[in-house]
Amino acid sequence: MKMMHVTTSINGDPTEFLCDPRETMLDVLRDRLNLTGAKEGCGTGDCGACSIILGGEVICACLMLAAEAEGQDIETVEGMANDENLHPLQKKFLEHAALQCGICTPGILVAAKALLEKTNNPTETEVRYWLAGNLCRCTGYDKIVRAVMDAAEEMRSL
């Protein structure tokens, strides 16, 4: 199998990797780059656990070939905290106990970050629709939505 050489940017870091053309971005993030924040839940774009931001849009890393990353800007959950300082969304998820098992949490944080970059004052309905593609089987979503609303409020006052 001929390997492909891909040059990209991940969380602002210039990154190069070799991959099999069949590998998804999720495979490469997890298995070649050791960025294991994005999770494989379904592998078919239904659960959102592998959400990443590609050129400003939140997408499922399982539905992208790694070869497509050439020359792109990718953000993952690993890029959210600034050294020791958690992103406001991460802090609010802790404060509101907006997670239980935690498998869906990286994907939800990334998706919520993309939302708050588009609008800093979303309604609860907007938050719920935006996150409809991020499945959580533990929390019932209520604490997640409250944490996102609270983080938005805090970020507006910064």
Next chain:
Amino acid sequence: MEYVAPNSLDKAAEIAANARGSVRYLAGGTDVLVQLRSGLHQPSLVIDLKRIPGMLDVVRTADGGWKIGAATPATTLNAIKELRQSWPGIVEAAELIGSTQIQGRASLAGNLCNGSPAADTVPAMLAAGATVTIVGANAERKTLSIDDIVKAPGQTHLKPRDIVASINLPARSQKGADAYLRFIPRTEMDIAVVGCAVNMSLDGETVSEASVALGAVAPTVVLVPEAAECLLGTRLEDEAMENLSMSCRAACNPIDDKRGTVEFRISIAGVLAQRAARTAYQRARERQ
């Protein structure tokens, strides 16, 4: 499997023509990647179209229509205010597909090429009279209607090496509008049990042109000219609405599955057609 991302349509056509084995084109990949991973399709070559100039762009044509690059995602369509004004039904159909994550990638052309009878944007494109620009194996360009392409569940009339380059929407008449509605058992993130698109133009308060298309009630998305006929010359009076429902129900040939029974789908097709017609009519009146 090999992956290539050519930077022109001619180059893509040449690569495809010279390829041995099966070829899949990649736009947003929301269907293609699932099929690759499940083993449904095992192409020897994937040709990514997104590096080709224009594939991710929407441009207004000289005649007032729209040319939508084949890999343009739903989020891009959604952000273009003038497109929403001209073709609200197309944009609302695209907005119904999947989640935020899927919307960031999924395209009209991909929805068409996937060949699902339940595709949300295909009834809207069919009712709109959209055309499709195709680049064939010898790099020759041709234009087909949506109806020329839909064939059977999971199949289209496209030739194996044909590349869909763009979806073209006609110029919108002064007083016209479209609408798309679908029934699903929840509020989002599901596949249509029934979909219905209505596109119309008005002369004063009277419907002067109409088209009606149904999804998920037959082996393909279907245009229902008899239903459109029921709207012509009317102001959507009760009798016209009743005729519209009957025509739509008569055009249904659905399956029973976990999403809905035959009887339910036929019944709902009539209901959605009325509601979509009222929405399109209301929008058309507001446009003047």
